Amino acid sequence: MAIVLELAFQGAQMLLVLLLAPLLTGYVRKLKARLQRRVGPPLIQPYRDLVRLMRKEVMLADNASWLFRVVPYLVFGATWVAASLVPTFKTGLLFSWSADLIAIVALLGSARFFLALAGLDVGTSFGGIGSSREVMIASLAEPAMIMIVFTLALTAGSTQLATVVAYMNSSEPGLRISLGLVLFALTIVAIAENARIPVDNPATHLELTMVHEAMILEYSGRHLALIELSAALKLLVYMSAIACLFAPWGLVTTGASPGGLAIGVIVYLGKLMAGGFLLAVFETAIAKMRVFRVPEFLGVALMLGLLGTLLLFVSRSF
Amino acid sequence: MPLTIALWCVAALLGTVCLAVAMSRVRRASQIVYSLSLAATLATLLAALVHLVVGAEAAPVVVLQLGLPWLGAHFRMDALAAFFLVVVNLGAAAASLFAIGYGRHEHAPERVLPFYAAFLAGMNLVVLADDAFTFLVSWEFMSLSSWGLVMAHHRVRDNVHAGFVYLVMASFGTLALLLAYGVLAGPDGSYAFAVIRATHPSGGLAAVVLLLVLVGAGSKAGLVPLHVWLPLAHPAAPSHVSALMSGVMTKVAVYGFVRIVFDLVGPPAWWWSMVVLAFGGVTAVMGVLYALMQHDLKRLLAYHTVENIGIIFIGLGLALAFEAHGMPAAAALALTAGLLHVFNHSVFKSLLFFGAGAVLTSTGERDMEHLGGLIHRMPQTAFVFLVGCVAISALPPFNGFVSEWLTFQAILLSPQLPSWGLKILVPAVGGLLALSAALAAACFVKAFGVTFLGRPRTGAAERAQETDRFSLAAMFVFAALCLVAGILPGFFIDALAPVVTSLVGERMPVQSQIDWLSIVPIAQSRSSYNGALVFVFIAISAGLAAFAIHRLASDRLRRGPSWDCGSPDPNPATQYTAVSFAQPIRRVFGTFVFRARERVEMPAPGDIRPARLTVQLRDLVWELLYVPVASGVTFAADKLNYLQFQTIRRYLSLVFFALVSLLLVLAAWP
Numbered sequence: 001m002a003i004v005l006e007l008a009f010q011g012a013q014m015l016l017v018l019l020l021a022p023l024l025t026g027y028v029r030k031l032k033a034r035l036q037r038r039v040g041p042p043l044i045q046p047y048r049d050l051v052r053l054m055r056k057e058v059m060l061a062d063n064a065s066w067l068f069r070v071v072p073y074l075v076f077g078a079t080w081v082a083a084s085l086v087p088t089f090k091t092g093l094l095f096s097w098s099a100d101l102i103a104i105v106a107l108l109g110s111a112r113f114f115l116a117l118a119g120l121d122v123g124t125s126f127g128g129i130g131s132s133r134e135v136m137i138a139s140l141a142e143p144a145m146i147m148i149v150f151t152l153a154l155t156a157g158s159t160q161l162a163t164v165v166a167y168m169n170s171s172e173p174g175l176r177i178s179l180g181l182v183l184f185a186l187t188i189v190a191i192a193e194n195a196r197i198p199v200d201n202p203a204t205h206l207e208l209t210m211v212h213e214a215m216i217l218e219y220s221g222r223h224l225a226l227i228e229l230s231a232a233l234k235l236l237v238y239m240s241a242i243a244c245l246f247a248p249w250g251l252v253t254t255g256a257s258p259g260g261l262a263i264g265v266i267v268y269l270g271k272l273m274a275g276g277f278l279l280a281v282f283e284t285a286i287a288k289m290r291v292f293r294v295p296e297f298l299g300v301a302l303m304l305g306l307l308g309t310l311l312l313f314v315s316r317s318f
Numbered sequence: 319m320p321l322t323i324a325l326w327c328v329a330a331l332l333g334t335v336c337l338a339v340a341m342s343r344v345r346r347a348s349q350i351v352y353s354l355s356l357a358a359t360l361a362t363l364l365a366a367l368v369h370l371v372v373g374a375e376a377a378p379v380v381v382l383q384l385g386l387p388w389l390g391a392h393f394r395m396d397a398l399a400a401f402f403l404v405v406v407n408l409g410a411a412a413a414s415l416f417a418i419g420y421g422r423h424e425h426a427p428e429r430v431l432p433f434y435a436a437f438l439a440g441m442n443l444v445v446l447a448d449d450a451f452t453f454l455v456s457w458e459f460m461s462l463s464s465w466g467l468v469m470a471h472h473r474v475r476d477n478v479h480a481g482f483v484y485l486v487m488a489s490f491g492t493l494a495l496l497l498a499y500g501v502l503a504g505p506d507g508s509y510a511f512a513v514i515r516a517t518h519p520s521g522g523l524a525a526v527v528l529l530l531v532l533v534g535a536g537s538k539a540g541l542v543p544l545h546v547w548l549p550l551a552h553p554a555a556p557s558h559v560s561a562l563m564s565g566v567m568t569k570v571a572v573y574g575f576v577r578i579v580f581d582l583v584g585p586p587a588w589w590w591s592m593v594v595l596a597f598g599g600v601t602a603v604m605g606v607l608y609a610l611m612q613h614d615l616k617r618l619l620a621y622h623t624v625e626n627i628g629i630i631f632i633g634l635g636l637a638l639a640f641e642a643h644g645m646p647a648a649a650a651l652a653l654t655a656g657l658l659h660v661f662n663h664s665v666f667k668s669l670l671f672f673g674a675g676a677v678l679t680s681t682g683e684r685d686m687e688h689l690g691g692l693i694h695r696m697p698q699t700a701f702v703f704l705v706g707c708v709a710i711s712a713l714p715p716f717n718g719f720v721s722e723w724l725t726f727q728a729i730l731l732s733p734q735l736p737s738w739g740l741k742i743l744v745p746a747v748g749g750l751l752a753l754s755a756a757l758a759a760a761c762f763v764k765a766f767g768v769t770f771l772g773r774p775r776t777g778a779a780e781r782a783q784e785t786d787r788f789s790l791a792a793m794f795v796f797a798a799l800c801l802v803a804g805i806l807p808g809f810f811i812d813a814l815a816p817v818v819t820s821l822v823g824e825r826m827p828v829q830s831q832i833d834w835l836s837i838v839p840i841a842q843s844r845s846s847y848n849g850a851l852v853f854v855f856i857a858i859s860a861g862l863a864a865f866a867i868h869r870l871a872s873d874r875l876r877r878g879p880s881w882d883c884g885s886p887d888p889n890p891a892t893q894y895t896a897v898s899f900a901q902p903i904r905r906v907f908g909t910f911v912f913r914a915r916e917r918v919e920m921p922a923p924g925d926i927r928p929a930r931l932t933v934q935l936r937d938l939v940w941e942l943l944y945v946p947v948a949s950g951v952t953f954a955a956d957k958l959n960y961l962q963f964q965t966i967r968r969y970l971s972l973v974f975f976a977l978v979s980l981l982l983v984l985a986a987w988p
Contacts, residue, residue, distance in 0.1 A: 312733065
């Protein structure tokens, strides 16, 4: 019986992230529009876009290969799996042990690897510029992320996300320098990985400043829908990860009452709203930087992650 | 029994050498030689595998009356030798299978075949050798036969240079190993490994051995800064030999390092690991940065070998650190990670070189800037090459990720190390490892994207044909192995247990008994990874998405010209090239590491000359280390040159004084 319940929780989490992801994107868009004194699209606009795109036929370039058609599904699959392993409203999920934090980072890395390949498939210059810049950003963001994982793992004594969350939820961590550094670094990496301002602009239509959008320029129809959905899922993954690591309050553990569950979901939604609000304010307040400033920005994250790890190597009390 | 089989197989390979020489005019010689090599290596592979899995405790010894009369030739197959025999013969068998098809395109097979079989025999002998003399002779045999293969196409100018640099570096490496064994043998001059193991040197002498082995085995494996010959020599050989040199021979060098440092020299000092870790970390990052700057497909792969050797040495260095501080369980984890990467790298690097060879035969091009769009002309090669690219980029659910994941887990155990030097060094090495993994992914996006995707850049790429079925079979076997080792790593880790136990006295927990076939290096609450589940989950989610969308929304599809923001250019030259793809990374990292400079020549308005962008890269390792040494040697040779034009009286007096001074030295010797 318990296993069925756990399976149901795992399934519920997978459905929840899938349903919430476009809403989060729509919410951030709406907030940004309001902050810029625009009305902005309705909250459910991303759902409408997805449905519309899925119903349209795919317009495929003449020389697109099979890889180009497979990549959206692979990217979606890898991102969805990563999203279903990060605790949202409940920790200690049934399959959380199948991939630890390093593996989750690498899963998102797989998704990006294939997306960058797809950018090169049709053989256009925009696809190339997008892929080449994406891998440059990734080449710094990924090691930064690994250093962040190191710091967390050394603090909590585990790379299992469930164990780390349980540790953060206990009274043990307190205020630590290394965790402060990690929060800062993780925020930078999350911004870069999700192609947000100041690294990239998700709403741009000026080709030369695009990174993510340039890479997927040739996609249309259901393929584009899946990639948009994966991007939304990725934003949700990062926001959930920051929330469950640095604001682990209200997370439901195994064997909670239905009332507790409801509170857990509501608290989670509250965290997402707060995170989305902060993101929207941040994006409105800051200007996009030149592409070659990005390495310095990400270098800060890498150095902070390394510093956190070094401090913990010196003493576990940092 | 397995040892006898292996030795008979080596004898068969040596017989094949004679056969290959005799059959140099026979038309089907290459098929016959490669088939024989395939059979011999498969037999050795099976024997070694059986020994590793079933009878690993036993270490049979055979002494043949060859070589030095008072020593004989000792051979032994313990768990370590059996594991490396598996690596060597797996790679060799696949290369032979590949070459049954690939060898048909060889213009001068008589220049390849004898050396090929000799090379295989040499590598097997190095691993089997149980005394220093046999080891060194086999090592040199392996080096020289592979040199013969590098020089197979000796009319190509670059190959001659590659062969020369290789020969110099190989001799230098063997010299270092010779001295290392000289120190190990001690005053009694006992060269059998069993005696050396019993009377290992102490303190300072052991440190000298470590440094000599690091130079000797490291130069063969390609540790920076001793790697310079590797990216020249590996691509110069025919592709199946490149696969062997990169995938297998570098592992034989790792074997030499492990055999001496973990087995023969005795307990390590605490600072040894720092040297090894520093070399490993620098090698990993430098290797991949060099690779990113290449646009020759085979040279790019060769530089990646340098990177992966760095990763392997990081694992070995961590194992040394844990062993020196009396943490055998952690040492077992680190050593397993390093050895698993030895196996994994030999599989995916051979696969990638086979793919490069298939591209080379079908287009005649190694330069990625002249390729493109091959996924349409060579779909099967493209598929297996893609598998290799994903595996080497350390992405789940393939095998490269497992060994890097284990290395990361070993790094996370190291705060318990007491020494301060390691406390500072290990996190830095962890950062370098993460950086090299991310850069490797970038590099293989470039390698696959520019070669196989996009539009063909030349007529040769446009007319490419799928390669033959033998080559495809070899590649598909290895691609499948990449996946199997990625989703069921527990069995591979367990197979390594006897090797690790024999070297550090402890093993990783049994993995194949764990629920769902996860791998759990220490404890479930600490870390676990399940490649099979991750693979199944991705497959199910992707399949579910495809099914739902095709069923419920739309499955229509129309082909048309590419969009490219409304201004597609039919000229394939407008695509991103390998050089332009690497430009952002070159700007971020290369400005410092390679002193990369870009110069734009923009003709004045009205001038019809084309604009030009010149990229200048400097190889600082070559310029700062090798050029001074080379010019020093040239200078000395110039100065000594005058000895060559003397009268006979002067020569006679020269000989006389040399003799007298030597006798004086001998007389003064205590």
